Amino acid sequence: MPLMSSLYIGSSGLQSSQNALNTTAHNLSNVDTEGYTRQQVQLSSRSYVTLSVDPKSVANKQYGLGVAYTNVKQVRDVFLDKAYRKESGRSMFYEVSTEALEEVESLLGETNDNPFQTAITDLWTAAQELAKDPASAVTQDLFVQRAAELVERASSVYEGLCSYQDNLNQRIKGQIDTVNQYGTLLVQLNERIRVIEAGGVEHANDLKDARNQILDELAGMANISYSEDYFGNVSVQIEGVDFVKDNFCFEIGVQQDETTGFYTPFWPQNADYVIRPDGTKLYDIANAKVFPLNKEISSDLDTDVGGLKAMLLARGDHRANYTDVAGGSYDLVSQSVVMNIQAEFDQLIHNIATQVNQILADAAGPQTGDVVLADGTVLTGVKYWVSEPDGYLRGADGSPLQLFSKNASEGYQKAVGPNQEESWVYLEEDAAAADSLYSLANLNINEELMRQPTKLSFRLEDGSEDKATAEALKAAFTQEVYTLNPNVQKKTTFVDYYTDLINQVATSGSVYRSIHENQQLTVESTLSAREQIVGVSSDEELSSMIRFQSAYNASSRYINVISQMIEHIINTLGV
Numbered sequence: 216m217p218l219m220s221s222l223y224i225g226s227s228g229l230q231s232s233q234n235a236l237n238t239t240a241h242n243l244s245n246v247d248t249e250g251y252t253r254q255q256v257q258l259s260s261r262s263y264v265t266l267s268v269d270p271k272s273v274a275n276k277q278y279g280l281g282v283a284y285t286n287v288k289q290v291r292d293v294f295l296d297k298a299y300r301k302e303s304g305r306s307m308f309y310e311v312s313t314e315a316l317e318e319v320e321s322l323l324g325e326t327n328d329n330p331f332q333t334a335i336t337d338l339w340t341a342a343q344e345l346a347k348d349p350a351s352a353v354t355q356d357l358f359v360q361r362a363a364e365l366v367e368r369a370s371s372v373y374e375g376l377c378s379y380q381d382n383l384n385q386r387i388k389g390q391i392d393t394v395n396q397y398g399t400l401l402v403q404l405n406e407r408i409r410v411i412e413a414g415g416v417e418h419a420n421d422l423k424d425a426r427n428q429i430l431d432e433l434a435g436m437a438n439i440s441y442s443e444d445y446f447g448n449v450s451v452q453i454e455g456v457d458f459v460k461d462n463f464c465f466e467i468g469v470q471q472d473e474t475t476g477f478y479t480p481f482w483p484q485n486a487d488y489v490i491r492p493d494g495t496k497l498y499d500i501a502n503a504k505v506f507p508l509n510k511e512i513s514s515d516l517d518t519d520v521g522g523l524k525a526m527l528l529a530r531g532d533h534r535a536n537y538t539d540v541a542g543g544s545y546d547l548v549s550q551s552v553v554m555n556i557q558a559e560f561d562q563l564i565h566n567i568a569t570q571v572n573q574i575l576a577d578a579a580g581p582q583t584g585d586v587v588l589a590d591g592t593v594l595t596g597v598k599y600w601v602s603e604p605d606g607y608l609r610g611a612d613g614s615p616l617q618l619f620s621k622n623a624s625e626g627y628q629k630a631v632g633p634n635q636e637e638s639w640v641y642l643e644e645d646a647a648a649a650d651s652l653y654s655l656a657n658l659n660i661n662e663e664l665m666r667q668p669t670k671l672s673f674r675l676e677d678g679s680e681d682k683a684t685a686e687a688l689k690a691a692f693t694q695e696v697y698t699l700n701p702n703v704q705k706k707t708t709f710v711d712y713y714t715d716l717i718n719q720v721a722t723s724g725s726v727y728r729s730i731h732e733n734q735q736l737t738v739e740s741t742l743s744a745r746e747q748i749v750g751v752s753s754d755e756e757l758s759s760m761i762r763f764q765s766a767y768n769a770s771s772r773y774i775n776v777i778s779q780m781i782e783h784i785i786n787t788l789g790v
Contacts, residue, residue: 217312221777224263224521227281231258238287239756243619246751250428253751254420257286285294287418295745296427299738300434304520306738307435309731311525315383315552316724321376322692323556323717332713336366337361339473349673349685356668358688362618363660373655376557379517381476383530383553388478390436390523391467397429398451398464402428405448406462408638412447419447437505438520449577454505456482475533478522480505508532512550536654537562537647540700549700556720559699562653562714568619568653570691571628575671576600576615576641578684579608586630586640594640599630603639607676608684610663614639616670620661620741623650 235256245251261283324330326766332503404426433439433451441451441460452458458465468483475653479500486503488496506524508531513519534710539548539558550556581598588594610616614627617628625642632638645651664670673681695706699715707715714778731782 222774224279224281225770225774225777226526227261227283229767229774231282232763232770234318236760236767241762242751242756243753243760246753246756249365250424251751252289252291252420252424252427252749254287255290257288257549259283259285260744261776262363281772287420288749289420289423291427292745292748295741297722299741299745300431300439301517301520302734302738303431304436304522305514306731306734307522308525309520309727309734311522312529312552313727313731315379315525315725315743316720316727317377317530319556320717320720320724321377322372322379323720324372331368331372332710332717333645334361334365335567335710337714338365339689342689342692345739346682346685346689347671349682351667351679353442355671355673359618359660359664359668363665363742366619366655366660368558370655373557373561376553377534380530380553383526384477385697387480387523387526387530390526391469391478391480391705394433394436394453394523395466397433398459399449400427401426401449401461402464403457404612405459408447418464436523437519438524445472456485456505456542457583467505469500472532474590477530478533480527483512508550509547534656535561536649536652536656537565538652538654545701549702552723554655555700556716559716559765563697563709564655564658565653566657566697566712567691567709571688572617572619572653574617574687574691575608576685578687579615579680582614583634584633586632588630588640590629594630598638598641599632600627601632602639602647603666605670607672610661610670613637616664617661618664619653620659621650621653622657622659624657734738 222651236545237260238254238256243251259282259732260704261280263277263279264271268275269589278335289596320576328530331599337359341358345358367471386679404422406424408419408422411417411422422653430439430441430449431450437453439451439453441457443449448461450457450461453467459790460469464480465484467480468486469478469480481498481500481503482505483498483503485498486498489497506527508528510516512528528550529552531548531551535548535554535557537558539545542560545762546560550559566727579600581600583596583598585593585595586597586599597727600609600615603609604614605611616624620626627639630638630640643653644653650657675681692709695708695711696708697709697712698705699707699712700721704713705715
């Protein structure tokens with residue numbers, strides 16, 4: 216081997232060792248940097264110079280030109296990356312669900328010293344006292360006051376649930392904005408990485424770390440899948456739909472409900488639309504929602520992944536009331552933590568209100584026959600009450616006296632009885648008309664009774680006490696005729712209904728909490744396995760530094776020896 220060529224070997228050793236030391240120092244300087252991936256040096260031999268070819272020999276006569284610093288790769292395991300991101304997304308789903316149930320428990324007051332259940336038991340106690348002495352002004356006033364307290368506290372709980380929905384709604388909007396920002400950043404990082412690595416010499420490992428960290432964050436928000444092409448571009452799909460592809464980000468759009476203000480994320484590219492007169496687009500998002508909420512939640516189907524989806528499920532898509540339980544739409548609200556409790560809680564108060572009102576109406580002397588409404592509609596074979604202003608259990612207008620009344624509509628409408636007498640007919644509730652419902656959003660206590668509780672009187676025309684009606688009010692609280700929802704067969708009383716509601720919340724919370732804790736263990740074990748590969752070990756890097764430093768010193772000494780040999784030859788020949 217020519218002596219001068221030997222300098223190439225030493226020079227290549229110096230360069231490769233210096234680059235390897237730089238990489239090791241970079242690893243050590245980022246040992247505590249979040250999201251940093253350990254980088255590893257790859258060395259290979261340079262090309263050989265062939266001196267002669269001899270077919271009979273085992274090898275040709277060649278000499279090498281040293282070592283080459285060929286690559287600096289990130290040390291990652293794609294399978295652990297995908298496993299970690301999937302499990303962290305599932306963990307976030309159950310974490311959000313657990314938080315929602317804990318918030319519901321707090322709103323119901325069961326975690327403090329003043330639970331809502333006392334409002335129900337206080338009303339029941341007042342009904343028992345009323346049954347003992349129905350004609351007493353004290354017991355009548357107590358019953359009305361306890362009913363007012365029930366409505367006030369129930370309305371406060373319901374408003375708290377609605378406020379929590381609004382809070383979740385704002386968090387949803389914030390997360391959607393963050394997801395879109397991440398998408399834009401991914402496009403920018405893809406372009407920068409592609410430009411840097413286009414020459415095949417430099418490697419944009421730090422930019423790839425930033426990109427991987429974004430993928431970790433996205434995985435916690437939604438169920439994502441991703442892939443990297445030959446040019447280094449990463450494509451991302453959310454819930455199976457393209458989000459980042461090539462050089463474009465398909466941002467998630469939001470549509471705000473005009474009534475509730477709730478935001479619904481959708482894919483603009485998949486939605487039909489019409490152009491409004493002002494030039495804006497009106498989207499039909501029925502088939503373009505990012506997270507359809509009617510799908511079964513199951514780990515087998517991977518539908519329980521992502522904190523953003525959990526927020527949407529917990530919030531629901533409207534303010535639920537008892538009609539969502541009584542009607543055929545319960546399956547649409549049962550998966551929503553907040554909507555389910557709203558509907559079942561509202562059903563409890565609705566049942567109390569309508570049952571008490573019905574008992575008072577039956578005591579007010581109804582008749583059955585054909586009546587004519589003000590608009591000419593004829594109702595046949597219905598209950599009606601002949602108008603008796605300020606009569607027994609009647610209001611000032613002659614209609615049956617109601618303890619629980621509606622804010623936006625009347626409980627009874629005027630009619631003409633069979634004998635052309637002025638009468639009143641019960642105004643049926645309509646699930647499509649919120650102002651017709653005895654619902655917490657539309658419920659209060661009769662102002663006449665609030666001003667004058669003694670209008671209840673419970674004293675018949677003959678002067679005797681109406682113990683039957685008072686006993687019926689007391690018995691209403693012990694009748695086992697109510698169910699929590701269509702999926703529950705157990706019949707309960709008012710008090711037991713609320714107990715079952717709390718038990719349901721506690722059981723669901725316990726289940727979600729247990730799943731979240733187990734999921735956290737899975738995430739931590741997966742993260743630990745991943746960190747063993749991508750994480751920087753200072754001991755290992757220091758060992759590498761010593762090794763490369765030794766290689767650098769050896770190359771330096773090698774060059775010195777070759778230099779001395781050349782100098783000796785030149786000096787000797789010069790003599």
